[in-house]
Amino acid sequence: MKKIHILIVVVTVFFAGSLIASDLQQLFRDGNKAFQKGNYQKAARDYSEILHKGYESGALYYNLGNAYFKMGKLGLARLYYERAKRFIPDDEALNENLKLLEHRLVDKIQKPPKFFLTVWWQNFLGLFSMGLLTYLVVIFFWLFLLSWAFYLYMKKQKHKERGKGLIIITLIIFLLFGITLFDKINHVDNLNYGVILKPTVTVYSEPRKEATQIFMVHEGTKVEILRRNNGWLEIKLDDGKTGWLQANSLEKV
Amino acid sequence: MSKTNRRTLIALLIVFAVTWVQAADIHIRSYVNKNVVGLNENFSYSIEISGKSTSLPDPIPPSFKDFYVLSGPNTSTNIQWINGRMSASKVFAYYLQPRKKGKLIIAPARVTYKGKEYQSNAITITVTAASQKANAHAQTKTPPKTTSKDILGQSIYLKTVVSKRKAYVGEEIIVKYKLYFRVNVRGYDFQKLPSFPGFWAEDFQMRSQPTIENEIVNGLNYNVATIRKVALFPTQSGQLTIEPVSVVVEAQVHRRSTSIFDSFFDDPFGNVVQKTITSKPIKIEVMDLPKEGQPADFSGAVGRYTLSASVDKTKAKTNEAIALHVTISGKGNIKMVNLPDVQVPPGIEKYDPKINTQVDNLGEVIRGSKKAEYILIPRIPGDYTIPALSFTYFNPQSAKYVTVKTKPITLHITGAPVNETTVATPGGNFSQEYVKMIGQDIRYIKEFTHFQRIGFRPYRSFTFWGFMGLGLILFILFVLFNDYQARLGSDERLVRNRKAGKLAAKQLSKAHEALKKGNQEQFFKAISAALQGFVRDKLNLELTDFSTPNVRKHLSERKIDPQVVEEYIDVLEEADFRQFAKAEASDRDLQIFYDRAKEVLTKLEKWI
Numbered sequence: 001m002k003k004i005h006i007l008i009v010v011v012t013v014f015f016a017g018s019l020i021a022s023d024l025q026q027l028f029r030d031g032n033k034a035f036q037k038g039n040y041q042k043a044a045r046d047y048s049e050i051l052h053k054g055y056e057s058g059a060l061y062y063n064l065g066n067a068y069f070k071m072g073k074l075g076l077a078r079l080y081y082e083r084a085k086r087f088i089p090d091d092e093a094l095n096e097n098l099k100l101l102e103h104r105l106v107d108k109i110q111k112p113p114k115f116f117l118t119v120w121w122q123n124f125l126g127l128f129s130m131g132l133l134t135y136l137v138v139i140f141f142w143l144f145l146l147s148w149a150f151y152l153y154m155k156k157q158k159h160k161e162r163g164k165g166l167i168i169i170t171l172i173i174f175l176l177f178g179i180t181l182f183d184k185i186n187h188v189d190n191l192n193y194g195v196i197l198k199p200t201v202t203v204y205s206e207p208r209k210e211a212t213q214i215f216m217v218h219e220g221t222k223v224e225i226l227r228r229n230n231g232w233l234e235i236k237l238d239d240g241k242t243g244w245l246q247a248n249s250l251e252k253v
Numbered sequence: 254m255s256k257t258n259r260r261t262l263i264a265l266l267i268v269f270a271v272t273w274v275q276a277a278d279i280h281i282r283s284y285v286n287k288n289v290v291g292l293n294e295n296f297s298y299s300i301e302i303s304g305k306s307t308s309l310p311d312p313i314p315p316s317f318k319d320f321y322v323l324s325g326p327n328t329s330t331n332i333q334w335i336n337g338r339m340s341a342s343k344v345f346a347y348y349l350q351p352r353k354k355g356k357l358i359i360a361p362a363r364v365t366y367k368g369k370e371y372q373s374n375a376i377t378i379t380v381t382a383a384s385q386k387a388n389a390h391a392q393t394k395t396p397p398k399t400t401s402k403d404i405l406g407q408s409i410y411l412k413t414v415v416s417k418r419k420a421y422v423g424e425e426i427i428v429k430y431k432l433y434f435r436v437n438v439r440g441y442d443f444q445k446l447p448s449f450p451g452f453w454a455e456d457f458q459m460r461s462q463p464t465i466e467n468e469i470v471n472g473l474n475y476n477v478a479t480i481r482k483v484a485l486f487p488t489q490s491g492q493l494t495i496e497p498v499s500v501v502v503e504a505q506v507h508r509r510s511t512s513i514f515d516s517f518f519d520d521p522f523g524n525v526v527q528k529t530i531t532s533k534p535i536k537i538e539v540m541d542l543p544k545e546g547q548p549a550d551f552s553g554a555v556g557r558y559t560l561s562a563s564v565d566k567t568k569a570k571t572n573e574a575i576a577l578h579v580t581i582s583g584k585g586n587i588k589m590v591n592l593p594d595v596q597v598p599p600g601i602e603k604y605d606p607k608i609n610t611q612v613d614n615l616g617e618v619i620r621g622s623k624k625a626e627y628i629l630i631p632r633i634p635g636d637y638t639i640p641a642l643s644f645t646y647f648n649p650q651s652a653k654y655v656t657v658k659t660k661p662i663t664l665h666i667t668g669a670p671v672n673e674t675t676v677a678t679p680g681g682n683f684s685q686e687y688v689k690m691i692g693q694d695i696r697y698i699k700e701f702t703h704f705q706r707i708g709f710r711p712y713r714s715f716t717f718w719g720f721m722g723l724g725l726i727l728f729i730l731f732v733l734f735n736d737y738q739a740r741l742g743s744d745e746r747l748v749r750n751r752k753a754g755k756l757a758a759k760q761l762s763k764a765h766e767a768l769k770k771g772n773q774e775q776f777f778k779a780i781s782a783a784l785q786g787f788v789r790d791k792l793n794l795e796l797t798d799f800s801t802p803n804v805r806k807h808l809s810e811r812k813i814d815p816q817v818v819e820e821y822i823d824v825l826e827e828a829d830f831r832q833f834a835k836a837e838a839s840d841r842d843l844q845i846f847y848d849r850a851k852e853v854l855t856k857l858e859k860w861i
Contacts, residue, residue, distance in 0.1 A: 024704050035698050050704065059702035066698050093696035100695055106600070106633055106670060134711040138720045145728040152735050185712060200635070216599055218633075 024050050028060065035067060043067045058087025058129075062094050069101060075197040075219040077101055082195060082222060082253040086188050089126045106218035109238045125184055133181040140174035192225035194235070194250035201250075203243035207232030214243045223250065279304030281312060281364050283373040291381050293533045295323055295350040300362045300373060303342035307332060312345060312373075315360035320349040323499035323531045324444040348444075348499065348529050351380040408435035411500055413532040421540050422487050423555030424649040425585060425618060426452075430481040430498060430532060435473065437505040441480060444499040444529060449485055451493040451539075453586060457482035457614045484619040486555075486586040487539040499531040542647050546654055550593075554646040556585020560593070562642050562659040564629075571668035575629040579606075579659075581644060582622030587612060592625050593642045600633035601664070631666040638663050753790035757783045757854055764850075768843050776843060777832035780850050784825045787854060791861045801826070813860040821853050 031046030044067040047060055061084035069077035081098050088094055114122075128136070147170050151163030199219050204211040207229045217223065223235040226242065233250070236242045283300045290296050300312045314326065325347030332341045351357055359376045409432070416427040432441065463478040480500070487493060504526055542555070558581050565576045581590055588610055597603040606625040613620045631637070639662040648655050711717055760783030767775035789799055792807050801822055808818045828850070831838070838846075 021704070028702060028704075032698055032700060051707070054707050055704040056707045057702040057704045059699035060704070063698040066695055069695050093699075097695040100693060131711045134714075134717050138717060138724075141721055142724045145724050149728060149731050149735075152732065181712060185710075189710070 024053065024055055031063065035063065040067045040070045044071070058084045058091070061087065062091070066097065069097065074101060074104060075195055078220045078222065079195040079197070079251050079253060082193060087129060089129060101220065105220040107221040109221065111238045112240065125180060125187065128180065130181070130184055130188065133177060133184060136177045137174065137181055140170055140177055144170035144174045193253040194223050194225050194233070195253060196221045196223065196250050198249045201245050203235070203245050205243060207244040215241060225252065279306070279309065279366050279371060281362065281371045281373045283362050283376060285376055285378065288377065289379045289381060290351060292351060292354055295348050295531050298347045298349050298359060298376070300345040301342055302364055303340065305339055305341070307341055309341055309343045310364050310366050312362045312364040314345065314347070314362050317347070317349060317359070319352050319357045321352060321497060323348040323350055323497065324501065324529045350497065350531060351378065354380045354382060409433065409438070409502060409504060409528065409530060411530045411532045413495065413535055415495065415535055415537065419538045419540065420487055421542055421555060421647065421649045422490050423542070423553060423586060423647070424487065425556065426485045426487070426537065427618065428483045428485055428495060429479050432478045432480050432500070433468070433470065433475040434504070435475055438502055439505060439525065440503045442501050444501050447496040447498045449495060451487060451489050452485040453488055453589065455484040455586070455612065455614060455619050457484065487537065490539045490541040493537045493539055495535040495537060497532045497534045499529050501527060501529050503527050543652065548645045548654055548656055550643060551645040551654060552591045554585065554590045555649055556583055556646060557648055558583030558585065558590070558644065558646050558657065560642065560644040560657045560659055562662065564662055564664070567663060568665045569631060571631050571634055571666060571671050573631070575631070575664065577627040577629055577639070579625045579627070579642060580622055584618050584620045586619065587621035587623055590623055592623060593644050595627055595642065596640055597629060598637045600631065600635060601637060602630045602632055604628045631664065633670045634666045634668050636663065636665055749790045749793060753787050754858060756790060757787035760786060761851060764847060768847060771840070773838060773843070774832060777828045780847070781825060781828040781832060784821065784828065784850060784854065787857065811861055817853070817856045817860060821857060824850050824853050
């Protein structure tokens with residue numbers, strides 16, 4: 001009796017899961033079809049529906065960004081592209097679209113030159129998605145343990161030497177990927193970015209309306225969120241300018 | 254006179270000059286027209302060089318540090334021939350006015366002639382307090398004198414009229430130089446244009462023929478002409494002095510007849526007399542602008558001004574130029590006025606303005622305007638406001654700061670936003686061309702994907718940590734198992750010992766097979782291997798340690814019957830020997846050897 005119960009539960013969960021999956025895929029396909037016909041509003045609706053159901057993916061965010069781009073809503077397009085970037089950081093099409101979008105934005109922000117090592121490191125980080133990095137970490141952890149086991153198992157001196165080399169190599173690679181993953185988690189999950197969604201937003205020197213107006217930012221500009229205060233956010237632009245703006249003028253990536 | 258003649262004359266003169274010069278010595282002296290002068294009187298100082306040469310050198314004048322040099326040096330040269338002897342003199346005349354009271358010394362003038370230096374005499378001038386008549390400016394009270402110059406002195410003088418003697422820094426002071434005269438003035442010329450230290454000077458434009466007015470001074474009717482008018486704007490506070498100015502006047506003097514006959518000789522045009530007349534210095538007290546109530550944006554403008562700002566159009570498309578005019582106009586030193594800065598909202602590009610300053614110096618006071626024309630180019634559509642401009646000036650009449658403001662200007666911009674980025678044009682040659690981008694758009698959507706729950710993070714997943722943990726657990730299990738194996742493996746000797754008999758039996762059966770086949774070499778090799786292997790396994794000996802004496806030693810250590818040991822060595826050596834000996838042995842012989850080896854092994858097994 002008990003066994004049958006477990007079986008029923010397992011089967012239900014399995015089928016439910018696959019049903020949800022096919023349902024999502026259907027929505028995605030519908031959205032793509034609508035996009036192809038030029039009905040971007042419907043495409044955006046379909047894609048958003050998947051998000052409402054609690055599922056996401058890099059391609060979904062990318063397509064949604066494309067739909068908003070076509071509608072001319074550059075702020076929303078930027079927002080979804082930036083979200084897609086967390087999943088598929090090294091996707092060529094995504095990066096190209098983002099570049100094109102940045103050219104169409106009102107704000108042109110001079111990015112300060114970075115130290116070349118930082119650039120290398122960030123390029124290196126960009127090569128791996130988080131999923132890939134977790135796989136690599138697991139694989140190299142296993143390889144490291146295997147080579148250690150090999151070292152222990154082998155009796156002959158010659159084989160032991162070879163095993164020692166393997167241990168060092170796999171350990172280094174494992175640590176490298178481990179650090180990369182750690183840094184990536186830090187970058188993706190702990191850094192707060194937001195995209196301005198209102199056409200023109202005034203940035204103040206203090207979190208109140210009577211404060212000095214420092215500068216203005218426009219729709220689609222990506223800002224770093226430094227802290228929050230009572231409905232106001234302290235933001236930082238890529239070129240280093242900081243100031244306060246009202247929290248409802250941007251959406252977190 | 255023909256050209257040749259003139260040349261001859263010049264040549265002759267030079268010859269004469271050279272002749273005379275050799276014999277000549279020169280004299281230098283200096284003299285003044287009076288030794289006692291009032292503080293605001295002037296006097297002439299002359300240096301005379303005389304000699305018998307036509308080429309007299311110029312003297313080096315002393316420094317007139319205690320005097321104002323009103324005019325000079327005025328040079329005159331005089332050459333005389335008397336009874337065939339030439340004498341020449343050169344006079345350098347200066348008009349001086351003392352700067353202070355007391356005994357002033359004019360140092361000697363010097364002249365260098367033919368390598369020799371000559372000095373004139375020093376002159377002492379006694380300067381008294383300003384004389385009454387100089388102060389009054391009208392020298393009518395002086396008794397009439399007979400010389401033309403004196404007559405002129407009474408009837409012509411220069412007066413400096415200032416509009417105020419107390420002014421703020423930057424406030425306009427109008428200075429008029431008025432010539433009072435009762436004689437017929439034929440012309441005048443400024444000897445020295447004063448450089449108004451401490452002031453910014455702006456000359457008024459004067460008519461070439463000044464208008465002449467009448468004025469009665471001390472009961473005498475004078476003609477008055479304003480010959481120069483300057484607007485001065487003090488640039489620093491404190492006591493400032495308007496330095497004196499001197500004018501050389503050319504006047505006709507009618508000599509009053511002193512006798513009946515004189516009138517006959519009167520020149521109908523009178524004597525033409527040149528005279529240098531000098532004004533007196535005037536002190537001006539300049540006050541700092543009041544600090545209290547001074548707005549922060551005050552930039553030093555003094556006077557009365559108006560400010561205006563306008564655009565040529567308030568509605569425009571992006572990339573269409575809009576002209577913004579900002580004008581300040583009014584009375585005052587317009588050249589020193591700074592235009593307020595125009596703040597343009599972002600989204601509109603502002604170019605550096607064209608600034609045009611106009612000064613009107615024809616009227617009573619200096620007035621003018623400063624205009625700036627800004628070109629604005631909107632880049633992003635929207636409604637913009639150019640904030641109100643403000644300008645602060647100090648009004649010296651009311652002694653108050655005044656701020657004038659314009660109204661903010663609203664601009665309505667339509668059209669598409671424009672970025673300044675220019676698309677690089679790709680170059681190409683005649684045979685090849687780069688693929689040209691004719692349009693720009695985003696890349697197409699992605700068709701396939703794999704969804705995951707929002708907020709799912711692979712590094713937080715059970716799979717990730719499960720695999721990591723599994724790996725670790727498997728590794729630990731392996732380590733434990735390997736350790737156990739190793740412990741077993743360390744009892745190798747025991748295993749070897751246990752297996753020794755088995756292995757020896759295996760080798761013996763191999764030998765038996767070889768015996769059947771009649772392969773003698775194989776037979777002896779197997780026997781040898783069986784015997785050797787058995788003892789090595791039993792004694793745990795390496796192959797290198799295996800030698801007859803060594804074996805004998807090890808076996809006797811184990812208290813084995815020496816007879817058995819000898820037998821064993823005997824059989825082993827024979828097996829080794831016969832292995833390589835080509836001597837053919839009969840099957841029976843081999844059978845006996847086999848049995849012998851087997852017997853030895855059985856005996857040995859009992860012992861070890």
